Amino acid sequence: MIPTAAVxxxxxxxxxxxxxxxxxxxxxxxxxxxxxxxxPVWNAFAVGGEYLSAGTQxxxxxxxxxxxxxxLWFPAGYTAGxxxxxxxxxxxxxxxxxxxxxxxxxGRLGSTGLRRLAAGFVLxxxxxxxxxxxKGAGITVRAITGAPYWVGVVLVGLVxxxxxxxxxxRGITYVQAFQYVIMVTAMAVPAIILLVAWFxxxxxxxxxxxxxxxxxxxxxxxxxxxxxxxxTPIEVVVLDGSVAALDADGLAMSPRRGTVPLxxxxxxxxxxxxxxxxxxDVVPHQADxxxxxxxxxxxxxxxxxxxxxxxxxxxxxxxxxxxxxxxxPHVLVRFYTNATGSDARRTTVIVVGLLGMFxxxxxxxxxxxxxYTPELLxxxxxxxxxxxxPAAILGGSGGEWVTGMVAAGAVAAFLxxxxxxxxxxxxxxxxxxxxxGVRQFRIAVWAASGVAVVLGLGAEPFRINVLVGWAFAIAAxxxxxxxxxGIWWAGLTKRGAAAGMxxxxxxxxxxxxxxxxxxVDGGWAGALASAPALWSVPxxxxxxxxxxxxDGVPPARARQHLAILHLPDPGAVDHAxxx
Amino acid sequence: MPDGPPSDAPAPVVDVGSSFPRSVDGPTTTLAxxxxxxxxxxxxxxxxxxxxxxxLLAAVNRIARAIxxxxxxxxxxxxxxxxxxxxxxxxxxxxxDGAVAASAGRLPSxxxxxxxxxxxxxxxxxxxxxxxxxxxxxxxxxxVIAPLLIDGLVVGTIQALAIGDDDRLRALLxxxxxxxxxxxxxxxxxxxxxxxxxxxxRTLQAQTSPHFLYNSLTAIAALINTDPTEAxxxxxxxxxxxxxxxxxxxxxxxxxxELRLVEMYLELERARFGDRMSVRLLIxxxxxxxxxxxxSVQPLVENAIRHGLEQHQGSxxxxxxxxxxxxxxxxxxxxxxxxxxxxxxxxxxxxxxxxPHVGLLSVDERLRATFGPEYGLEIATGDGVGTxxxxxxxxxHPGVHAT
Numbered sequence: 018m019i020p021t022a023a024v025x026x027x028x029x030x031x032x033x034x035x036x037x038x039x040x041x042x043x044x045x046x047x048x049x050x051x052x053x054x055x056x057p058v059w060n061a062f063a064v065g066g067e068y069l070s071a072g073t074q075x076x077x078x079x080x081x082x083x084x085x086x087x088x089l090w091f092p093a094g095y096t097a098g099x100x101x102x103x104x105x106x107x108x109x110x111x112x113x114x115x116x117x118x119x120x121x122x123x124g125r126l127g128s129t130g131l132r133r134l135a136a137g138f139v140l141x142x143x144x145x146x147x148x149x150x151x152k153g154a155g156i157t158v159r160a161i162t163g164a165p166y167w168v169g170v171v172l173v174g175l176v177x178x179x180x181x182x183x184x185x186x187r188g189i190t191y192v193q194a195f196q197y198v199i200m201v202t203a204m205a206v207p208a209i210i211l212l213v214a215w216f217x218x219x220x221x222x223x224x225x226x227x228x229x230x231x232x233x234x235x236x237x238x239x240x241x242x243x244x245x246x247x248x249t250p251i252e253v254v255v256l257d258g259s260v261a262a263l264d265a266d267g268l269a270m271s272p273r274r275g276t277v278p279l280x281x282x283x284x285x286x287x288x289x290x291x292x293x294x295x296x297x298d299v300v301p302h303q304a305d306x307x308x309x310x311x312x313x314x315x316x317x318x319x320x321x322x323x324x325x326x327x328x329x330x331x332x333x334x335x336x337x338x339x340x341x342x343x344x345x346p347h348v349l350v351r352f353y354t355n356a357t358g359s360d361a362r363r364t365t366v367i368v369v370g371l372l373g374m375f376x377x378x379x380x381x382x383x384x385x386x387x388x389y390t391p392e393l394l395x396x397x398x399x400x401x402x403x404x405x406x407p408a409a410i411l412g413g414s415g416g417e418w419v420t421g422m423v424a425a426g427a428v429a430a431f432l433x434x435x436x437x438x439x440x441x442x443x444x445x446x447x448x449x450x451x452x453x454g455v456r457q458f459r460i461a462v463w464a465a466s467g468v469a470v471v472l473g474l475g476a477e478p479f480r481i482n483v484l485v486g487w488a489f490a491i492a493a494x495x496x497x498x499x500x501x502x503g504i505w506w507a508g509l510t511k512r513g514a515a516a517g518m519x520x521x522x523x524x525x526x527x528x529x530x531x532x533x534x535x536x537v538d539g540g541w542a543g544a545l546a547s548a549p550a551l552w553s554v555p556x557x558x559x560x561x562x563x564x565x566x567x568d569g570v571p572p573a574r575a576r577q578h579l580a581i582l583h584l585p586d587p588g589a590v591d592h593a594x595x596x
Numbered sequence: 597m598p599d600g601p602p603s604d605a606p607a608p609v610v611d612v613g614s615s616f617p618r619s620v621d622g623p624t625t626t627l628a629x630x631x632x633x634x635x636x637x638x639x640x641x642x643x644x645x646x647x648x649x650x651x652l653l654a655a656v657n658r659i660a661r662a663i664x665x666x667x668x669x670x671x672x673x674x675x676x677x678x679x680x681x682x683x684x685x686x687x688x689x690x691x692x693d694g695a696v697a698a699s700a701g702r703l704p705s706x707x708x709x710x711x712x713x714x715x716x717x718x719x720x721x722x723x724x725x726x727x728x729x730x731x732x733x734x735x736x737x738x739x740v741i742a743p744l745l746i747d748g749l750v751v752g753t754i755q756a757l758a759i760g761d762d763d764r765l766r767a768l769l770x771x772x773x774x775x776x777x778x779x780x781x782x783x784x785x786x787x788x789x790x791x792x793x794x795x796x797x798r799t800l801q802a803q804t805s806p807h808f809l810y811n812s813l814t815a816i817a818a819l820i821n822t823d824p825t826e827a828x829x830x831x832x833x834x835x836x837x838x839x840x841x842x843x844x845x846x847x848x849x850x851x852x853x854e855l856r857l858v859e860m861y862l863e864l865e866r867a868r869f870g871d872r873m874s875v876r877l878l879i880x881x882x883x884x885x886x887x888x889x890x891x892s893v894q895p896l897v898e899n900a901i902r903h904g905l906e907q908h909q910g911s912x913x914x915x916x917x918x919x920x921x922x923x924x925x926x927x928x929x930x931x932x933x934x935x936x937x938x939x940x941x942x943x944x945x946x947x948x949x950x951x952p953h954v955g956l957l958s959v960d961e962r963l964r965a966t967f968g969p970e971y972g973l974e975i976a977t978g979d980g981v982g983t984x985x986x987x988x989x990x991x992x993h994p995g996v997h998a999t
Contacts, residue, residue, distance in 0.1 A: 045876075045877050045878075046874065046875045046876060046877060047877070048855060048856070048858075048859035048862075048877065050877075051855065051877035051878075051879040052852050052855045052856065052859075052879060052884060053881065054852065054881055054884050054885070055881045055882065055884075114887060114991075114992050114996075114997060115992040116991060116992060117923070117992075120923075120992045123994060124992065124994045124995075127994070189880070189882070189920075190881065190882060353882065353885065353991060354881065354882045354885070355885070356852070356884065356885050440922060443922075444922045444923050447922075448922070448923045454970070455921070458922055581997060
């Protein structure tokens with residue numbers, strides 16, 4: 018009840034109250050008040066609100082729960098991406114005046130074809146990044162109301178499309194800034210409460226040299242057909258549904274109920290089963306999850322979604338997240354609000370701090386999950402870690418309040434991020450590809466949202482944070498070379514830029530598609546395809562430079578454009594006081 | 597909604613914006629004429645004129661690019677070098693106003709070139725090239741000279757040095773002369789467009805002032821005895837406003853800057869209106885940095901006061917709104933004053949005929965010239981229901997930067 022109420026409140030605020038209230042609050046007859054620019058601090062909060070997504074609000078803790086220390090590179094990379102954005106992109110782009118990458122491509126290299134190509138990649142990245150938001154919505158709604166997965170997905174698609182076509186929440190700075198505050202509160206306060214409860218519980222060890230065990234008798238409900246790997250023989254009670262277990266000889270037995278011994282090996286559990294595991298038993302893992310026991314979980318370079326190539330995986334994640342942030346379609350738009358290049362820089366510095374304040378908490382919750390919600394390893398639904406933890410640790414109404422808080426934060430996260438993404442995708446369609454006005458934008462919003470919902474329905478098997486990582490990888494392979502070379506190298510030509518984008522972004526997209534469709538799975542090929550950034554980003558840069566060199570004729574006004582990008586701002590604007 | 601009389605009143609409300617015929621706009625007329633002028637004079641290309649289509653096209657492209665900004669000395673050199681490359685000739689010359697601007701390859705003495713050129717220019721021929729016998733390094737050669745015609749006037753020549761009388765060379769040279777002429781005309785047109793916008797701006801600057809000047813000064817004069825402090829402050833505002841309005845260096849400004857101008861303007865108008873006018877501002881800070889043509893919001897405000905609130909009995913409300921809308925910023929100026937006959941206004945704006953709403957006309961024209969025909973003003977008005985003028989400005993447009 019409480020979680021549902023919290024979610025409804027946050028949704029309503031985001032939708033109507035923020036927009037309407039602001040309309041009244043902002044009306045003035047005072048020019049001095051009306052024409053004050055947004056202070057960099059406020060803008061930084063808004064950037065944080067738009068950037069922090071369901072991927073970090075929900076997925077990160079789950080990823081840490083499963084794979085351990087190596088996953089800390091994700092939050093580090095999401096933050097460090099802003100450092101590179103700060104160093105190479107923020108101020109020059111503010112001076113140039115273009116805030117979508119397609120517009121930058123056309124403005125800098127004078128080619129409408131390149132603009133369309135860039136818009137095409139905006140669609141790929143935007144939709145791929147909408148998937149984890151949709152999944153976040155699906156599992157949040159399921160966790161708090163028990164509704165099926167698709168309800169949340171369809172709901173969030175409807176809500177953001179309705180809201181955008183009704184003209185609400187178009188990147189209103191103060192609403193987004195407030196959303197950052199909600200998110201950080203909804204993460205920090207529960208984390209602190211749960212940490213205190215953990216101390217009160219006698220601080221049970223998070224890492225032990227041996228496998229994770231159930232702390233008490235645990236009933237687990239399976240929401241889809243699940244294969245689990247058992248490494249130490251256990252005995253379970255099937256209360257509902259059925260288990261197709263193996264017998265001692267490794268032969269499959271017919272589905273059974275009642276007390277079933279599970280020997281070492283894979284066992285199939287039917288959708289809708291309810292199974293009781295005994296306290297103290299070793300936790301079996303869902304087949305996709307490679308178990309990382311105590312020491313291995315806590316040590317770096319030991320595993321992760323990269324399979325047997327953790328070192329490669331870590332570097333690939335670093336490339337994707339460090340270089341991908343600047344290429345996310347909804348990130349650059351926010352810098353338009355800054356009046357000058359130096360303001361854009363100041364904002365970025367503050368953003369780095371704000372993100373740091375947020376990212377401390379999810380890994381802590383993931384670690385607590387090892388002790389209190391090991392059942393998520395069995396079902397594989399680790400994205401729900403932060404939603405399940407409060408009930409597992411606190412229980413009762415206390416747990417419900419904290420869950421409500423976490424859910425409210427998650428709702429704020431996926432509403433703000435998916436609105437930003439949907440605006441970017443819809444304007445890429447209506448502004449860059451088709452060309453048109455308000456009506457076309459509205460149609461594009463509904464079309465883009467429809468595509469996102471359909472894709473989101475199929476996203477359930479994928480881990481939220483892995484999906485996010487893929488969006489970053491494609492952004493890093495396509496837009497990072499365009500931006501960095503376009504801003505810093507006069508010799509870039511339109512053919513060079515197009516070739517680089519196609520070579521890097523195209524190959525990364527194909528690799529990821531092959532992974533999602535399980536065309537490539539396992540081994541080095543699987544590792545290279547599932548984390549392509551380490552090879553696709555350098556490819557993009559090399560191809561862009563070589564083709565530009567061969568092409569030989571940079572656009573006519575390259576030097577002038579570089580001057581606009583890099584010469585100091587002509588004038589500054591007064592700021593509103595910062596809170 | 598207190599600010600919406602135009603939209604909920606029964607009187608006819610006309611959206612003038614989207615129905616303007618695009619082709620009659622000033623600069624476009626000139627372009628259409630140029631393009632229409634000459635196709636009949638261009639002879640079909642000779643059949644054997646393409647030894648290597650690709651390199652020829654590339655060369656033509658290079659010339660077009662070099663001349664696009666202006667046919668200056670650098671452009672002339674590119675032209676001469678490229679001529680030497682693509683023409684069956686030993687040397688190439690480009691002249692302006694009778695003097696050699698650039699040359700490449702083997703050439704006769706400059707004296708010979710100048711003499712031959714003068715002969716061509718004196719005769720004022722058509723576009724057909726003529727041959728002139730010259731001596732180069734002791735050999736008899738021909739200098740084939742094609743005049744460069746721009747708007748029907750000879751401004752220079754292009755010349756090629758040939759061993760014998762060569763029909764094909766003459767044909768090629770003629771084509772090339774035509775191409776260069778058109779290209780320079782296009783460049784001229786570009787500059788013309790910018791000049792027209794500049795002139796528009798100057799006209800606007802000149803037009804706003806007399807009426808407003810008189811009103812402001814009388815209002816200040818009336819205050820000098822009763823409220824000298826206020827009068828002094830108004831005088832400084834007046835000085836500041838005129839300084840901003842008459843600055844001629846910049847074509848573009850930011851919304852924040854433009855709002856400062858509007859603020860000064862309103863302060864002066866308020867000296868006359870007193871409490872009869874109230875102002876509502878609803879500005880999204882996200883779009884303060886949007887770049888727009890200098891003097892594009894202030895004329896809308898002036899129009900609202902002059903033709904809306906001033907003509908109206910009782911007090912009026914002026915609303916200025918700026919909203920963030922995806923790739924565009926939407927700026928609205930709304931008054932609940934007298935309004936105007938939408939049919940007459942539409943006719944005036946469509947035909948560009950004289951109208952008291954000269955400010956609207958000028959802003960509309962400059963917005964279209966800057967951002968494209970789809971960015972004209974949208975005006976909703978009717979007799980007695982006030983006026984709402986909406987402008988949409990793209991947040992980014994190539995080549996538009998505030999200075």
